[in-house]
Amino acid sequence: MTNSQSADIVVVGAGTAGSVVVRRLVDAGHRVAVIEAGPTDGRPEIDSPFGAAALFASEVDWALSTVPQSHANGRVLYQPRGRSLGGSTILNGMLYIRGARSDYDAWAAAGATGWSWQEVEPYFRRLENYDGPTDGARGTRGPLPVHRHIDPDPLVTAFVDAAVQAGHPRNDDYNTGDSRGASYAQATVEQGARVTAWRSYVQPVADSPLLRVITDALVTKIVIDNGRAAGVEYVQDGVRHVIRAEKEVVLSAGVFGTPQLLMLSGIGAADELRQHGIEVVRDLPGVGRNLRDHVASPIVWESRRTVPTPRMTGIEAQLITDSPDAGALQPDRQAVFVSFVYSTITENLPEQGFTALAILLHPHSHGQVRLRSANPTDALLIDPGILSDPRDAEALVDHLESLRNLAGQPALAEWIKSEVYPGPSRVNRDALRDYVQASADSGHHQVGTARIGTDPLAVVDPQLLVHGLTGLRIADASVMPTTPAGNTAAPTLMIGERAADLILGTH
Missing domain, CATH: 3.50.50.60 (FAD/NAD(P)-binding domain)
Known part of the structure; x- marks a missing residue:
């Protein structure tokens, strides 16, 4: 020594x-x-x-x-x-x-x-x-660059527009205390790095x-x-x-x-x-x-159009919401939109697609x-x-169903050829719960x-x-x-x- x-x-x-x-x-x-x-x-x-x-x-x-x-x-x-x-x-x-x-x-x-x-x-x-x-609501002289996404591509824009069409507010700056709503990402990037x-x-x-x-x-x-x-x-x-x-x-x-x-x-x-x-x-x-x-479960779509190359980080938009039983810890749900296919289940994934991750922000487990x-x-x-607390699987099922509703809005629906996961065969709660247990991952x-x-x-x-x-x-x-x-x-x-x-x- x-x-x-x-x-x-x-x-x-x-x-x-x-x-x-x-x-x-x-x-x-x-x-x-x-x-x-x-x-x-x-x-x-x-x-x-x-x-x-x-x-x-x-x-x-x-x-x-x-x-x-x-x-x-x-x-x-x-x-x-x-x-x-x-x-x-x-x-x-x-x-x-x-x-x-x-x-x-x-x-x-x-x-x-x-x-x-x-x-x-x-x-x-x-x-x-x-x-x-x-x-004054944000810092402008600190060491860490934080940049807004000021040039979203049409697919990222479609996700945010679809969230608004589904009844969610648009939030131009989710970092001022109330993060709820649909937003373009703020990211720690500087000149593309x-x-x-x-x-x-x-x-x-x-x-x-x-x-x-x-x-x-x-x-x-x-x-x-x-x-x-x-x-x-x-x-x-x-x-x-x-x-x-x-x-x-x-x-x-x-x-x-x-x-x-x-x-x-x-x-x-x-x-x-x-x-x-x-x-x-x-x-x-x-x-x-x-x-x-956090715990996440993906909803994966095959695209009917060519998916644009991400312009910022690949994680370029999000939706943060309350669930009906959020309690004191509000908001408690996040959907992160990525312009590529991301799934813990790797079979039969499409060549052209995109993903929304249904995320529980305050799991009971x-x-x-x-x-x-x-x-x-x-x-x-x-x-x-x-998922050791059964309330989390139920909450993820609810979250996936809400994202299906978002995907049905006109802005995003025109991009979707098919839902790959959970997929059209998983309709009732039992089938979606099985999917959650098979797909849920660490946040x-x-x-x-x-x-x-x-x-x-x-x-x-x-x-x-x-x-x-x-x-x-x-x-x-x-x-x-x-x-x-x-x-x-x-x-x-x-x-x-x-x-x-x-x-x-x-x-």
């Missing part, structure tokens, strides 16, 4: 939130070391908004899988997660959605004091460089003498001295190192990596840790629990992640419990495995500090108590901004 030099703040993970924390702390004059398990972000496919498919299952993807899902026909679900500078922003859909006012107000009401919409909204404005109207968290936040200060970037290094343990996080151990090129944190350790390893590292360090449910021979440092039974995700062993290189046991928006709160199953307090320890903070999607109403990149960036403020307020 070799001893590495210390830093004021050690950040584990150079992904979505970690990149934000690094930049803000360097700007404030702190010595920062950031440790990333993956390589640098040099692969050319990262530049392309359409290059993510080439990155899946590559060296820059953790390429995780769930355990077989008993309520989804025993299927194992693929869970791509970025493993590079930039984290999952190197391969996500680039759709920029803050979420709904009700999401954050619900967090605050459940014990995440300081995380209401009114309190988090300024952080969204801080991070945005938005190209729309400068009326993907924008990642690392490139927008850290690359401009990458040469700072205050910053040390360590790549291809797997953090294996948090060093805890007398109840304080004093640093981390990591392995690089087969050599084990220790780096000391003079002020704090910040975990930004993601919804899977963060609970795994906590448990490997003896922080988690005591009985489970002992089963793996891990000494218990802090009994926190909520670590790894509360795994939440949830799950957990557990250690497979005490070996840091062993994959976690990931069980999202997809790839996992959150919640180290959630904010003050109850016995919360992992961090509202300051993002791990309960019962000092000097250990978490800044990533794992702290979200519930899924937001939309894609998770923007809320995770916001968490990074707020975490940096909390750190600077302490030091």
Whole structure:
């Protein structure tokens, strides 16, 4: 083992939130070391908004899988997660959605004091460089370019027009608190290239003498001295190192990596840790629990016309709505429109087609992640419990039926040759429910495995500090108590901004 030099703040993970924390702390004059398990972000496919498919299952993807899902026909679900500078922003859909006012107000009401919409909204404005109207509702000076889709092709336009014909409002900016309605996408692209968290936040200060970037290094343990996080151990090129944190350790390893590292360090449910021979440092039974995700089921059409080449990212329009029983967490449904065929069922797909993903934004089902062993290189046991609550399958059936109604509107109907999936043979609810169980997939928006709160199953307090320890903070999607109403990149960036403020307020 070799001893590495210390830093004021050690950040584990150079992904979505970690990149934000690094930049803000360097700007404030702190010595920062950031440790990333993956390589640098040099692969050319990262530049392309359409290059993510080439990155899946590559060296820059953790390429995780769930355990077989008993309520989804025993299927194992693929869970791509970025493993590079930039984290999952190197391969996500680039759709920029803050979420709904009700999401954050619900967090605050459940014990995440300081995380209401009114309190988090300024952080969204801080991070945005938005190209729309400068009326104060959006940020225009932040590091992250956010661009409107100002040149939609006729097919994308037809989807939005059909949604309006079906009775939904048109929403010109779904990021001002009320996201409901049909919209053209806002995306993190700049001059035709993907924008990642690392490139927008850290690359401009990458040469700072205050910053040390360590790549291809797997953090294996948090060093805890007398109840304080004093640093981390990591392995690089087969050599084990220790780096000391003079002020704090910040975990930004993601919804899977963060609970795994906590448990490997003896922080988690005591009985489970002992089963793996891990000494218990802090009994926190909520670590790894509360795994939440959006759930999606596709409706696929064969096109009677040539499908235009996507002009932005491929995900170029969406519809966000309430269901009749949405309750307090409104809105609760999303339909993402993509100008290509996308389906978990791969038989008999058309050469020319397009897809709408029916997405539940607040599923009732949830799950957990557990250690497979005490070996840091062993994959976690990931069980999202997809469709384990029967209300979710019923809600997806309702959602698919509503999208069929949208497809019957004149604007989109003239593009459709046939519905391929679920298909014309699946008409009644029983048949559609069977289809949902065969097709439902992760929304790839996992959150919640180290959630904010003050109850016995919360992992961090509202300051993002791990309960019962000092000097250990978490800044990533794992702290979200519930899924937001939309894609998770923007809320995770916001968490990074707020975490940096909390750190600077302490030091």
